[in-house]
Amino acid sequence: MGDYRDYDAIVIGAGFAGVTAARELRARGLRPVILEARHRIGGRTWTDDFDGTMIEYGGGWLSPHQSLAMQELERYGIPLVEGMLATPEWAVFPTEDGLKPFSADEALGRLGKLLTTIFEDSGELFPHPEHPMLRADLVTEQDRLSLRDHIDRLNLAPRDDAWISTLVGGFSGGSSRVGGYTALAHWWAMTGGHLEGWITIEGQAPRSGMSALLQEILNDAQARVHLNTPVTAIADDGRAVRVTTATGREFSAPVAVVAVPTNVWRTIDFAPGLPEIHAEAARQGVSVDNSSRVWLRVRGDFGxxxxxxxxxxxxxxxxxxxxxxxxxxxxxxxxxxKQLDTSRPEQVREVLARLLPQAELVSYRAYDWGRDPYALGGWALRRTGQLSRHLPRIQQPHGRITFANDGIASGWHGFIDGAIETGHRAAEQAAALAA
Ligand SMILES: Cc1cc2nc3c(=O)[nH]c(=O)nc-3n(C[C@H](O)[C@H](O)[C@H](O)COP(=O)(O)OP(=O)(O)OC[C@H]3O[C@@H](n4cnc5c(N)ncnc54)[C@H](O)[C@@H]3O)c2cc1C
Structure with missing residues (x-):
């Protein structure tokens, strides 16, 4: 049994979902302990330094439309800094004759118009987007469509099709055939259903970086964190939950919050086994399978x-x-x-030379979330059919176990805000189970 009896709830995973759950358990009078597989907290957020510049390998931007994240910034007195991205002067976009330069106004302006067109029905689908299944009748029907299916029915001109496909394909794991149309339509609705809102998804960030914000939440949780402690098995006998780690160490408590990504559930041995919907989501994957973030320091005479x-x-x-x-x-x-192997500098150099021949690579940093066993992918983006099949059942406890991660959020699914939302819900559920 566990060495420490100074806890009465076990939180597995120290990303935004888990750390929020721990703080909210503490606020309800429970004493959480956190088990974290990696050598650091933060999960798919990770602030680092690259030659004196603060960079984020994972989640880095927050939007004023993300109210739960905004509450956290306010609570800890951390300012949201705008304009952290340089305004582009020009653009390179695909054409029938390969990649070509455009003015930024022309390319990004066109992309904005296309986004507005493809999501024009999102207000009807999601009148109150924080409750995405409110119009279950409409959503269930549209949820059969991938982003590709939706674009196909719009009969766009070939260049428009190529431009919007590369944008939505990027969000959906590289291919517009993977992500559900409802997933991005829902994001669009969450930003207010207009381009001005959508644009705020990128470019604004907490001044001190994401890891510092998370640390503030963790401080309030007053929880002991066991780093380098991957969980391999979780057993619930109806009275207590017994959690086993890779080294065979056991922790036991009346309740547990599983705050690892949905894609990682399949690597943990649950007894009893996961409910059907949870098992299906774990099998299919919810986070995009491959996702690398790359930072390149380049030299060259261009804006x-x-x-x-x-x-x-x-x-x-x-x-x-x-x-x-x-x-x-x-x-x-x-x-x-996944063909991009960021551990091979010559490949990174080749890719850059093709995209931007005027740029000379000085140095780079990269992180590949798809190859990370504790992420098994990047941000969450629901696939075709997952929204209507999984919500709200996937948010429900399994015996004395509750779940939290960005992939099961009602609101900002796939974002830090969504992870925070699920941390709140899981803590409330766990406290009720422990009472
Ligand atoms: C490249 C990239 C860019 C992104 N950009 C943005 C952005 O700009 N804005 C935004 O809001 N969101 C962004 N996101 C999404 C955001 O990072 C996630 O939605 C959010 O961090 C998810 O938090 P989480 O707590 O649900 O999961 P995670 O952060 O993945 O936390 C889960 C934790 O569980 C741990 N864990 C896993 N398995 C085990 C185990 N077996 N035992 C113990 N611990 C385990 C992990 O190590 C991890 O610490 C981005 C993500 C990526 C990958």
């Missing part, structure tokens, strides 16, 4: 840029984060294509 390769490209989008000096920039990019 801030926004680059989009074709859908499924090796590094798309790629854009200027900071102009460091007259001829140096810090670019940041995302990849959902």
């Amino acid at each position: 801030p840029v926004h680059v989009r390769d074709v859908e499924g490209g090796l590094l798309t989008p790629l854009f200027t984060h900071t102009v460091l000096s007259d001829n140096e920039q810090l670019l940041t990019g995302y990849s959902q294509n």
Whole structure:
């Protein structure tokens, strides 16, 4: 049995969902202990330093439309800094004849119009987006469509189709065939159903970085955190939950909050086994399978840029984060294509040369979430059919176990705000079970 009896709730996972759950358990009079697989807290958020510049390998932006995250910033007196992304002066976008330069106004303006067009029904589907199944009748029908299916029915001109596909394909794991149409339509509704809101998803961040915000929440949880403690099995005998770690150590408490990503549930041995819907989500995956975040310090005589390769490209989008000096920039990019191996500098150099031949690579940093066994993917993005099949059942406790992660959020599914939402819910459920 556990060595420490100074806890009465076990939280598994120290990302935003788990740490919020721990703080909220403490607020309800329970004493949480946190078991975290990695050597650090934060999960899919990770603030680091790259040659003196603060970078985020995972979740880095917060929007004023994300009310739970905003409450956290307010609570801890952390300002949200706007304009953290350099404004692009030009763009590189795919055409019938390969990648071509455009003015930023032309390319990004067109993309904005296309987004507005493809999501114009989202207000009807999600009149109160924090309750995504309110119009279950409409949502269930539209949930049969992938993003690709939805774009196909709009009969866009080939270039428009290519541009919007690369954008939504990027959010949906590299292919617009994976993500459900309702998933991005819901994001659109959460930002107020207009482009101005959507744009706020990127470019604003807590001044001190995401890890510092999480640390504030953790301080309030007053929880002991066991790092380097991967959980391998969770057994619930109806009276207590027994949690076993990779080294065979056991922790036992009246309740447990499982705050690891949905994609990771399949690596843990649950007894009794997960309910059907949870098992299905774990099998299918909810987070995008492959997701690397890349930071490139480059040299070259060009202004801030926004680059989009074709859908499924090796590094798309790629854009200027900071102009460091007259001829140096810090670019940041995302990849959902597992063919990109960021541990191979020559491949990174080749990809950059194709996208932006005028840029000379000085150095880079990257993190591949798809290859990380404790993430098994990037942000959550519901696949076709998952919203209507899984919500709200996937949010329910399983015996004395409750669940929290960004993939099961009602509101900001796939975002830090969503992780916080589920941390609140899981703590409330766990406290009720422990009473
Ligand atoms: C590249 C990238 C960019 C993103 N950009 C944004 C953004 O700009 N804004 C935004 O809001 N969101 C963004 N996100 C999404 C955001 O990072 C996530 O939604 C959020 O961090 C999820 O929090 P979580 O607590 O649900 O899961 P996680 O952060 O994954 O936390 C789960 C924790 O469980 C631990 N764990 C896993 N398995 C075990 C185990 N067996 N035993 C013990 N512990 C275990 C993990 O180590 C981890 O610490 C991004 C994500 C990625 C990958």
